[in-house]
Amino acid sequence: MTMMIKNTLASGVSRRSFLKTSAMLGAAGLVGPSLLTFGARAEGADGEVMTGSHWGIFKAKVEGGRAVSIAAWDKDPKPSHQLPGVLDSIYSPTRIRYPMVRRAYLEKGPGAEPETRGKGDFVRVSWDQALDLVAKEIQRVEKDHGPAAIFAGSYGWKSPGKLHNCRTLLSRMMNLAGGFVNHIGDYSTGAAQVIMPHVMGTLEVYEQQTAWPVVVDNTEVLVFWSADPYKTNQIGWVIPDHGGFEGMEAFKKTGKTVICIDPIRTETAKEMNAEWVAVQPQTDVAMMLGIAHTLYTEKLHNQDFLDTYTTGFDKFLPYLMGESDGTPKTAEWASEICGVPADKIKELARLFASKRTMLAGGWGMQRQHHGEQAHWMMVTLASMLGQIGEPGGGFGLSYHYANGGAPSADSPVLSGITDGGKAVKGAEWLSTSGAAAIPLARIVDMLENPGKEFDFNGTKNTYPDIKMAYWVGGNPFAHHQDRNRMVKAFQKLDTFIVHDFQWTPTARQADIVLPATTSYERNDIEQVGDYALKAILAMKKVIDPVYEARSDFDIFAEISKRLGKEKEFTEDKDEMAWLKSFYDAAQEQAKQRQIDMPDFDTFWKDGIVEFSVPDEAKAYVRYSTFREDPLLNPLGTPSGLIEIFSSNIEKMGYDDCPAHPTWMEPVERANAKGAKFPLHVDTAHPISRLHSQLCGTKLRETYSVAGREPCMINTKDAEKRGIADGDVVRVFNDRGQVLAGALVSDDILPGVIRLSEGAWYSPVEPGKPGSLDAYGDPNCLTVDIGTSKLAQGNCGHTAIADVEKFTGDLPKVTVFEAPAGAAE
Amino acid sequence: MNEISIAAAPADVGGAAGITETLEERLLVLRWFAGLFREAPTEETVASLVHGPAAAFLEGLSKDPALGPDINYMRGLLAAKPDVKALTAQLGVAFSHLFLGVGGFNTVAPYESCHVGESDRTFGQPTMEMDALLRHLGLSVVSDFHEPADHISVELEIAALLTATGDPQARAMLTRLDRWIPAFADACFSRDPFGFYAAAASALRAFLARECRAASAIAH
Structure with a gap:
């Protein structure tokens, strides 16, 4: 063999003889067969292909069989800035290549x-x-x-x-x-999709909303409560149309009032120049009760609506007024819990009652312990305002999702x-x-x-x-x-x-x-x-x-x-x-x-x-037929009416889901007495991902801090801990610990940090429970309990923790270590 | 001297001058690196590295002053864990984490596209250029290797082939490799705590740098 190799490996040999010789070298055990073979492959195609994704329709430019760039469809009213991540995902170095x-x-x-x-x-x-x-x-x-x-x-x-x-x-x-x-x-929507059929006879969370043109023309006060549609409407379960952005832009142009109730000044608050009402996390129900109490005591509620379209307000009222539990749910009481000044709570009650108000509720408020109560209380509040079924009034639980409210085409x-x-x-x-x-x-x-x-x-x-x-x-x-x-x-x-x-x-x-x-x-x-x-x-x-x-x-x-x-x-x-x-x-x-x-x-x-959009779709008002005649057009509840008190839930006898909306302390809350950790971890949907999708792409470089998931922290909280913008921090509680990059900001309430869900879990010691997570997965910190016995939804927003500047050597990446036993 | 004695007689490999002097030896080195980065090693491959023909080959390579430190580091790792099965597992973990994406953020993509230009996307302009080169040569990547043509192993194979056949494009191919392998080797260095592939990439960097210098000297 040596001779053959000698003879064939002279400089200047033909490609054919080289490849042949390579096979011989392979036989000698040092190198495998050549990766090259004779016969050229046809050149890949060029062209432009239109297709779609969770981020919208796009056109891909293809050269030599490779996608080289993508551009949003020219009819997309608001292309997502995440779209380039799609190309990254196709050509990610972390593609799974083989079984x-x-x-x-x-x-x-x-x-x-x-x-x-x-x-x-x-x-x-x-x-x-x-x-x-x-x-x-x-x-x-x-x-x-x-x-x-x-x-x-x-x-x-x-x-x-x-x-x-x-x-x-x-x-x-x-x-x-x-x-x-x-x-x-x-x-x-684990909690909402179970409670809402009891209350409204339907899912609510995945249903068309009063159309945006109606909101633009009729709504005087638009309230985004725990909702950030400028962020979340980028994506859709099918291919998003982004029609919600047209609605929001049109509303913005009217100059009418927009209020965002959230622990964070959201993207929507910034985009729509909204008033930011900073509420403590997990306390939305208390704040709503404070507004409801003000409405009732100041006789601003709509008793006719409650009498005609709802059932059970009479059983809720003793709780609201404190007759059943000794605690009137006053604005002052609510303020102690939710952190919003009592005067502001009362002001909101008066404003909502005096104007055509749309309460656009998000889902974060129900992804927490006792999450069923949040949307139930929001419906109760909307019922007291009495605008459900009126153009531009009432409530909506899907304006932030999949562009709810964009009129439906035929x-x-x-x-x-x-x-x-x-x-x-x-x-x-x-x-x-x-x-x-x-x-x-x-x-x-x-x-x-x-x-x-x-x-x-x-x-x-x-x-x-x-x-x-x-x-x-x-x-x-x-x-x-x-x-x-x-x-x-x-x-x-x-x-x-x-x-x-x-x-x-x-x-x-x-x-x-x-x-x-x-x-x-x-x-x-x-x-x-x-x-x-x-x-x-x-x-x-x-x-x-x-x-x-x-x-x-x-x-x-x-x-x-x-x-x-x-x-x-x-x-x-x-x-x-x-x-x-x-x-x-x-x-x-x-x-x-x-x-x-x-x-x-x-x-x-x-x-x-x-498909074209008919005029009647542009004029769609949710629950208008119910409002016109609740007997002819009843809801799908046992009573056919909005159930502020649910006999069915009463029969279930759950200690963690009473028969009417109720404020209950979650299993842990940063501001509660005896809280073990001082900060709430807000795990809101990320701005530049779809949950965890695209976390593994270059898009991450546009938002990561020190190579890690950003941890937004209030300036005062950061100062107290000696944390500067850009520092690596350790976020920890009894359930886990993660590293993250500090993003110091006044756009977040003191006492709250934001670590967005979907950050990829990257344990320093894989397979070992309790390992430090090197990137910043907030679900290392959250509780894994059901919202209640009713819905058993997740509590992804229930977590308290503390933060410290990470001063040690950044942990050595150990994900390459061989499994136990294999390296010995 | 046109002798590749190691192919048939590993025990004789590597005199004082090392084994990277002749054309054939240099071709073998290129192809050996191509194989190393091609797939995770089998137990057979590892056995060869520990006490078979590949061990003798490494010993020979270690005598090359430019490659010696890295190759000796690799040999040290192999000697420290002589259990072939365990070593195969350890190298398999390192390989899949570094080069197959299992390591997530810590992946070191074995493609030129990911180490030149601004993006770390695969299937970039280098893929297209390598496809064009292969077409020009009347060649293609074997059908059971489902990787783009700018994969490190493909590029090394092409470099070996062009060098072996005295193709004037050989120098450009080596220069091309020399342009991105340093970045690849740096990434391996920072992400491979075990160190075997980091050392291999470092040795390859040194080898390519010298090849390019030599090619340049000949050209001038």
Whole structure:
């Protein structure tokens, strides 16, 4: 061999002989076969492709088969500044490139060395090997433990698209496999979506609002309470239309009063030149009670409205006046709790009563202990003001989400692939299909306590004994509370499978990781505007899949094939056949409603079909028909009226959710007597991410401080602790500790710090509960309890902590350490 | 001297002059680095590094004054943990964290695109340029290597091939590598506490710098 090498490796040899010789060197054991081979590949395509994302419609410029830039659709009224992050996400250095399996799992099987989860000791495997592992494990768990041992109620902001809806595809595959444990509810509105049907007979939080043109023309005082729509309306569950910004801009131009009630001077407060009323966190209910008390004692309330459209005010009133508990809920009483001066509370009561007032409530106020009470009390307050159903008056719980209030176009509703389970009514994320279902935010409690009985909305159930969890299109190691408790609980699993396109904190915790394509590497179809229904968009593939990524549809089809259910899964339809079927069904609806739509081929070529907005949609007033005639148009509550007192909830007898809106101390509150820590941790939605999405992109450099998540802190609090802007700080409580970068500001109330949710969990000691988090994940600090026995929603805004300047050496990054035992 | 004795007789590798003098030896070094950064090592590869042909190769490389300190650091790490299975795991963790994205913020992308220009995005202009070069050469990346053409291993393979065939583009290719490997090596240095790949990247930097100097001297 030496001679052959000698002879062929002379300078000037041909490329062919060099490559041939390389193979010989490989045989000698020092180098592998060459990565180069003969035959040039065709040059990639050039062009421009229009598609969409959670941040809006955009056009991607493609050169040589690569997306080189993206630009917002020219009809987008307010493109998100996050859009460049989309390109980063496609071409992130942290893309998951190949199927990977945790080494101990691969070598020793399910459940092996669970403490090594999160340490990143993965071995690359082939697609066939990975898919075989997944299919066999599903079969093993189904056979040995039954469908109630697999949690596949995967939750999160999966990418938009009616076909590659990975959560539905997972359910579809698992239903064919034999069943699974699903979830009920979500993290956004866990408390509100359960309490509101008792109060208003409907979800409220995912429903169209009184249209913005009506608000602009009629509302005199616009109140954003725990809502920051300039921030959150950037994104949409489908493709956002950004119509809410048109409404807000138009309102701003009128010069009418805007008030933002929040512990932080929000983006909306700044953009709309609003009055900022700084309320202590977790005390909104007390403040609302103070306003309600003022309204009643000053006879500013609308008794006619209460008599005609509500039930139970008479049972609430003794509580409000202190007759039932000895504590009148005066403005002074409220002020002691919420920190807003009593005079301001009274002033607001008088202002709201004297003007057409829209109370636009956000969701943060219900993501806390006893969160059910906040929206219930807001409805009660709006009922006392008596403007519900009037143009521009009342309340709205979705002006900040998905551009609620943007008038709805005359459009068919696009269907999508189904999970193949029993039909469910309502929003897809409220699906209860599956062998069993648990309130989503109780997942860790479930893992820790198999067989334990739990309450939920008047029912009692027991937790299943979960052996396997399957997650797609979500990042629970970002969105769930009390990270350290969670890390330990997930070690109980035999198997944890994740599909994603990026190495999220959740993917790093998995046993089997499968690389999924981004939306931009597959074809799909989606509606534009959650409420506006402005258009149907062809979400065209921008580039071919990179590395070894495959679409979720393909992955689940392959697993179904191994389960003997391929035909049932695919229904013999490929990607484009599915998309055409969804479009054709929409076209059928359109025909019946005399809406013009081109045929599928024309639509696909054009890329979009837009729909017109009728005048009546621009004039839509929520609850106007109820107001016109509550007997003919009753609400979906037992009484048909707004239930300020709920007999159904009374019957449940929950100690943490009485039968009318009530102020109850949360499990911890910074300003409460005996509070162990002095600062509240506000975990609001970030300005430049969609929850945790895009945290792993270059966009982070536009907001991170000292390479970490920004921790906004009031100037006085910072001074007291010797903290300067830009310092690295340690935020800590009994549940966890994180490093963050100080952002010293007067835009935040003293006693409050803001550490936005979605900051990627980056433990210094992976797999070890209690590890210092090096980046700033606020869920290391939050409590993991249900809002109450009623909704069992999450309490992501309930956390108190302290902060100190971090003066030691910045901890050495140890995420590269080998798993225990492997390095010895 | 056109001899690559190490291929068949590892025990003879590396006399006092080291093993990076001849064309063939330099080609082998380029290709060895290409293989090192191509994928996480198997137990077989690690066994070779600890006590097989690759160990002898490293010993030879260590005698090169420019590469010696880094190579000896690598050899020290290998000698300190002679358990092949454990070492394979440790190198696998380091590899996947550094080069496969598992390390999240601490990833060191093995692509030129991420180390030149303002963005750390993959599939940048260098990918396009390398694609064009491969087309020009009538070559492509093998179909089971699902990586862009500006992957460090592909670029090193191309450099080896162009050098071996006396292609006038060899110098430009080496210069190209020399332009971004220092940044890559710096990133490895700050993010690889184990140090094996950091040392390897550092050795590669030194090797490329010398190759470029040599190519430049010949050209002048």
